[in-house]
Amino acid sequence: MAKRVVLAYSGGLDTSVAVRWMIEQWGVEVICLAVDVGQASDDWDVVRERAKAAGALEAIVVDARKEFADDFVAPALKANAMYEGRYPLVSALSRPVIVKHLVETARYHGAQAVAHGCTGKGNDQVRFEVSTRALAPDLEVLAPVRGWGMTREDSIHYAYDHQIPIVATKEKVYSIDDNLWGRAIECGEMEDPWAVPPPGVWLLTKPTETEPRDVVIGFEQGQPVSVDGERLEMLDIIDRLNGIVGSYGWGRIDMVENRRVGIKSRETYECPAALALILAHKDLESICLERDLDREKARIEPRYAELIYDGLWFSPLKESFDAFVDKSQEFVTGEVRLRLAPGSCQVTGRRSEHSLYDYELATYDAADTFRHEDSAGFVRLWGLGIETWSARQASKRPSS
Numbered sequence: 001m002a003k004r005v006v007l008a009y010s011g012g013l014d015t016s017v018a019v020r021w022m023i024e025q026w027g028v029e030v031i032c033l034a035v036d037v038g039q040a041s042d043d044w045d046v047v048r049e050r051a052k053a054a055g056a057l058e059a060i061v062v063d064a065r066k067e068f069a070d071d072f073v074a075p076a077l078k079a080n081a082m083y084e085g086r087y088p089l090v091s092a093l094s095r096p097v098i099v100k101h102l103v104e105t106a107r108y109h110g111a112q113a114v115a116h117g118c119t120g121k122g123n124d125q126v127r128f129e130v131s132t133r134a135l136a137p138d139l140e141v142l143a144p145v146r147g148w149g150m151t152r153e154d155s156i157h158y159a160y161d162h163q164i165p166i167v168a169t170k171e172k173v174y175s176i177d178d179n180l181w182g183r184a185i186e187c188g189e190m191e192d193p194w195a196v197p198p199p200g201v202w203l204l205t206k207p208t209e210t211e212p213r214d215v216v217i218g219f220e221q222g223q224p225v226s227v228d229g230e231r232l233e234m235l236d237i238i239d240r241l242n243g244i245v246g247s248y249g250w251g252r253i254d255m256v257e258n259r260r261v262g263i264k265s266r267e268t269y270e271c272p273a274a275l276a277l278i279l280a281h282k283d284l285e286s287i288c289l290e291r292d293l294d295r296e297k298a299r300i301e302p303r304y305a306e307l308i309y310d311g312l313w314f315s316p317l318k319e320s321f322d323a324f325v326d327k328s329q330e331f332v333t334g335e336v337r338l339r340l341a342p343g344s345c346q347v348t349g350r351r352s353e354h355s356l357y358d359y360e361l362a363t364y365d366a367a368d369t370f371r372h373e374d375s376a377g378f379v380r381l382w383g384l385g386i387e388t389w390s391a392r393q394a395s396k397r398p399s400s
């Protein structure tokens, strides 16, 4: 009996060619699974037809947008997860949810393997394979594109020769990956890190608004729950903010990042909602988290982001961090006001019923309740060690 494989299918050139190539070269049966995580442009009927035309036994599309928003994006937001301090992990976050569905589909259809269309140079292969091994160590993971040795041109020829209806042209120079958390644009002239990204690469952050406006984001226990007072699901909050914030041309990232496979790569991203939400969430934490908790959380955040980036979403350390992060969010409830203007997004206010900001302690006016007399002794003891050091050591250094 032929081996059955579930392929993570995007409808693009590589995965379409991969369907036929695996059938021809390996004699397997291929089930295509496309996972909707909020890609902007996909017409799923077309994707389904293309998979069939390429030779797939079945072409399945799963709408995982809500699950992606609630179970993958929301925890990452609570952890303010940004790889190397800048990238909100758009692609990295989507791979584990895709793998979850790959594994479920493989089980349902009795497949022995899953497959992905990644090359050998990127991070996504790491995420697909490590996540699969975490969830289903018995499933084989196949990576046809990594081994077939075809150039992009070869693949286009292969598709034409086999009547696989692809839309790829030789001019399509960018590698794009998108979902509701943002969009990654790589390759083309941007492979020169000095080259200015051509204006045509930006889709979510086209500046169309000129009049500044405010937007208020409400959070409950670290979870965004409303925009301008209107209660919305996480998915709709992201969608709404991508529209509003993106229309001010804000939310672009241009960086050189360290891939897991040892390559530095120039990356451009546009993530208006993600960056606005992280900005607002972090700000709300500044009034809701006690100082030591805030600092310790900030220390683990880069590590948490790295785990996601490195394909370790399903791992005991990531799970344990989630427990800590969730506990830390107990009182992160309130609102943050953002002011949008062309090219900018700034916090202009925050409030919370659990705020640790105490007006009577902070004020310099008559309402002040701070006990000024306590400070004298406190400061003297605070400086005692330094005073001793100064007298016994610093003052006795040979003068230069």
Ligand code: ARG
Binding pocket: 089, 090, 091, 092, 123, 124, 175, 176, 177, 184, 186, 267
């Ligand atoms: N460098 C980013 C990451 O590793 C984006 C990857 C985008 N993937 C793609 N196939 N274009 O998360």
